[in-house]
Amino acid sequence: MTDAVLKVFDVEFSYAKRKALCGASLELLPGKVTMLLGPNGAGKSTLFGLLTGLLDLQRGEIHFEARSLQESRASLLLQLGVVFQQSTLDLDLTVEQNLRYHAALRGMSSAEAGNRIREELERFALIEQAKDSVRSLNGGHRRRVELARALLHRPKVLLLDEPTVGLDAHTRQRLAETVRQRCVDSDVAVLWATHLMDEIEDEDQIYLLHKGSIEFSGKAAELKQHAGTDTLVSAFNKLTQFEEVRV
Amino acid sequence: MNLRIATSAFNGILVREFLRFVQQRSRFLSALVRPLLWLLVFAAGFRAALGIAIIEPYETYITYEVYIAPGLCCMILLFNGMQGSLAMVYDREMGSMKVLLVSPLPRPFLLVAKMTATSLISLVQVYAFLIIALAVDVTPPLLGYLTVLPALFLVALLLSAIGLFLSTQIKQLENFAGVMNFVIFPMFFLSSALYPLWKMQESSELLYWICLFNPFTHAVELVRHALYASLNLEALGWTLVALAVALSAGILSFKPSRAAG
Numbered sequence: 001m002t003d004a005v006l007k008v009f010d011v012e013f014s015y016a017k018r019k020a021l022c023g024a025s026l027e028l029l030p031g032k033v034t035m036l037l038g039p040n041g042a043g044k045s046t047l048f049g050l051l052t053g054l055l056d057l058q059r060g061e062i063h064f065e066a067r068s069l070q071e072s073r074a075s076l077l078l079q080l081g082v083v084f085q086q087s088t089l090d091l092d093l094t095v096e097q098n099l100r101y102h103a104a105l106r107g108m109s110s111a112e113a114g115n116r117i118r119e120e121l122e123r124f125a126l127i128e129q130a131k132d133s134v135r136s137l138n139g140g141h142r143r144r145v146e147l148a149r150a151l152l153h154r155p156k157v158l159l160l161d162e163p164t165v166g167l168d169a170h171t172r173q174r175l176a177e178t179v180r181q182r183c184v185d186s187d188v189a190v191l192w193a194t195h196l197m198d199e200i201e202d203e204d205q206i207y208l209l210h211k212g213s214i215e216f217s218g219k220a221a222e223l224k225q226h227a228g229t230d231t232l233v234s235a236f237n238k239l240t241q242f243e244e245v246r247v
Numbered sequence: 248m249n250l251r252i253a254t255s256a257f258n259g260i261l262v263r264e265f266l267r268f269v270q271q272r273s274r275f276l277s278a279l280v281r282p283l284l285w286l287l288v289f290a291a292g293f294r295a296a297l298g299i300a301i302i303e304p305y306e307t308y309i310t311y312e313v314y315i316a317p318g319l320c321c322m323i324l325l326f327n328g329m330q331g332s333l334a335m336v337y338d339r340e341m342g343s344m345k346v347l348l349v350s351p352l353p354r355p356f357l358l359v360a361k362m363t364a365t366s367l368i369s370l371v372q373v374y375a376f377l378i379i380a381l382a383v384d385v386t387p388p389l390l391g392y393l394t395v396l397p398a399l400f401l402v403a404l405l406l407s408a409i410g411l412f413l414s415t416q417i418k419q420l421e422n423f424a425g426v427m428n429f430v431i432f433p434m435f436f437l438s439s440a441l442y443p444l445w446k447m448q449e450s451s452e453l454l455y456w457i458c459l460f461n462p463f464t465h466a467v468e469l470v471r472h473a474l475y476a477s478l479n480l481e482a483l484g485w486t487l488v489a490l491a492v493a494l495s496a497g498i499l500s501f502k503p504s505r506a507a508g
Contacts, residue, residue, distance in 0.1 A: 052349045054503045074249070077351035088342040092270050093263070104259020105350035107252030 003066075005030050005189045006051070006076075006157050011060030013046050013212075020046040022212040023060070028157060028189035033180060035200050036193040038209035039240050044193040045085060047209070048161045051191075052082055064157075076157075078106065081150030081188075085161040087142055091135040095126060095145050098134060099152055106153040113152075120148040124178065140171040147175065151182060158183070160192045164199065172199070197232040210240045248353055256352055257360045264364040267334075278326060278372045279379070282319035286380060290315055302443055304475040316385040317471035318440025320373045320395075321402055321463065327369040328406030329431055331362070335414035339505060348503050355498045362411060366403035373399055390476045398473035401483075402466040405490040411497035415505075438464040439471075462489035 004027035013021040021043045028034050038044050049055035050062065053073055062069040064076040089098050096117060103113035121127045124144040129137060134145065143163060150158060160179070164172040176199055183190045192199070200206065200220055208216040208223065216226055216239060227235035268275065294311040301308060338344040347357055377385070377392065387395075413426055435441075437454065438461050448455035458464050465485035472479035 049504070052345075054345065054348060056504070074351040077349055078252075080349065082345075082349055084342060084345055086342040088345045090263070090267075090343050090346075091341070092267055097263075097266060101259050101263045102346065104262070105256045105347065105352075107249065107255045107351075109255075 004028055005065060007063040009061040011050060011057065013050060013055065013058050020212055024209065024212065024214050026207045026214065028191055030189045031184055031187040032205060033183055033190045033192055034205045034207065036191055036207050036209060037195060037236060039195060042209040043212040044209055045161060048159055048193065051159060053077060079156040081155035081158045083146045083150050083160045083163045085165065087146065089134045089142060089145060094131050094133055096130045098145065099149055102149045102152055108153065116152050120152055124148045140167050143167060143175060154186060156189060158188050158190045160190065162193055164196065197236060200232060208239055215239050248356060253352060253356060256350060260360045261364040261367065264368055268368050275372065278323055279376055281326065282322050282376055283379060285315065285319055286312055286383060304472045304477040310384065312383045313385050315441055316380050317474055318467045320376060320399065320470055321440060321467045322435060323372050323376055324369050324403045324406050325431060325435060327365065328410040329426055331365040331407050332410030332414040332426065335411065336417050354503065358411060358498055358501060362404060362407035366400060366407050369403045370399055387474045388476055391474045394476045395470060395473040398469045401486055401490065402470060405462065405466060405486055405493060408490060408493035408497050412493055412500060415497065415500040434461060434463040437461050438467055440467045462486065
């Protein structure tokens with residue numbers, strides 16, 4: 001069996017008196033997509049904050065390639081691609097300038113950055129937008145730029161925090177296909193936070209986060225079985241006590 | 248820390264700041280118009296009212312324009328430092344700060360690199376001002392243009408560090424107006440930028456002492472001497488101490504978690 005590239009053990013985190021994570025554990029395997037499900041406020045973004053080092057670990061452990069985060073912070077960040085829920089592109093720069101900035105922060109030479117930028121822009125069908133200011137792009141294009149940027153340095157781990165929010169169904173599907181293809185081709189471990197059930201595929205490992213705790217981990221079929229429902233949406237609603245609104 | 252990545256990251260940060268600077272031409276113009284107004288309008292009015300005795304580093308009587316030129320150079324750096332603070336808050340609110348913070352380098356290095364980049368860009372504006380100031384007979388020795396460079400850089404770093412500290416204390420962009428009223432104006436007016444300290448002492452002993460403890464006073468004096476190819480060791484010492492304090496306060500009070508939301 002393949003070893004996990006990233007392991008999270010029993011992690012806890014509180015904002016003042018409010019507990020955001022209470023003993024969450026999960027692991028990411030190379031070449032696999034792991035879906036992190038949870039309603040708003042479940043603790044998904046807090047977990048991302050811990051994995052990216054924006055938040056300091058209060059309890060528990062995070063291991064990257066069998067080394068603790070404290071020992072391996074720089075190597076983890078070097079091998080990490082992230083798409084945050086909120087856009088983090090510099091609106092005043094062009095698409096290419098944004099990617100070059102990211103490449104420089106990862107220590108890529110100008111020539112290497114140029115080659116990889118061209119590759120990623122081609123892959124995400126953004127070549128024509130390379131010289132456009134990000135401000136002039138629509139939401140779908142901006143998300144593609146963020147994904148291209150997250151993959152530019154060929155990371156071993158890709159963190160996606162609700163990357164398709166606000167996009168139309170067609171764009172969402174295309175983005176998902178690209179990410180999944182890249183995950184397999186480059187052996188990237190993907191952690192994909194979402195509350196959109198149609199983004200889940202049967203073979204995905206699922207972690208259901210609710211009120212800071214992992215309520216369930218397993219495959220989609222097991223989740224339905226665990227909740228005693230026919231669909232993933234119903235299972236999600238049942239386990240997170242979400243009231244379905246019938247119109 | 249990996250030196251290759253650090254060098255590349257610094258270059259990336261510098262290029263980004265430069266690109267943002269050239270794309271915001273109005274910022275460059277306003278940075279120049281402000282001190283030029285002081286030099287061409289305010290100084291013209293005050294020239295008659297305010298006599299300047301021979302003081303170091305000047306070797307003879309000088310016009311008021313010559314006196315305030317170093318203070319106005321520092322004014323450009325002061326506004327740029329605060330502009331940097333505003334940019335930090337903006338980057339944090341807009342999310343682009345995260346890109347910097349999740350790069351594989353120590354945070355103090357990233358913050359110092361960002362401050363250094365904005366400081367270097369400020370220098371371009373100061374030299375543009377000094378060239379225009381030649382038109383009103385502000386003509387320091389040629390060597391002065393060279394010797395003032397490290398002094399200007401040091402002062403720019405100090406003011407950027409103060410800007411960094413302020414950015415950690417400002418919760419929202421809307422609160423930035425307070426910085427104008429409570430930081431920029433008091434720092435500038437309670438210094439030797441517009442009048443020699445002995446003049447201030449004649450008017451108010453209390454204000455004189457406040458000016459003396461204002462790091463901006465020593466920054467202005469450092470630049471004033473450097474522009475005339477002399478070194479004011481006391482001003483250098485004060486500026487270095489102020490830089491160390493502001494930098495430590497800025498780095499220690501910087502909370503990456505505020506960029507995480």
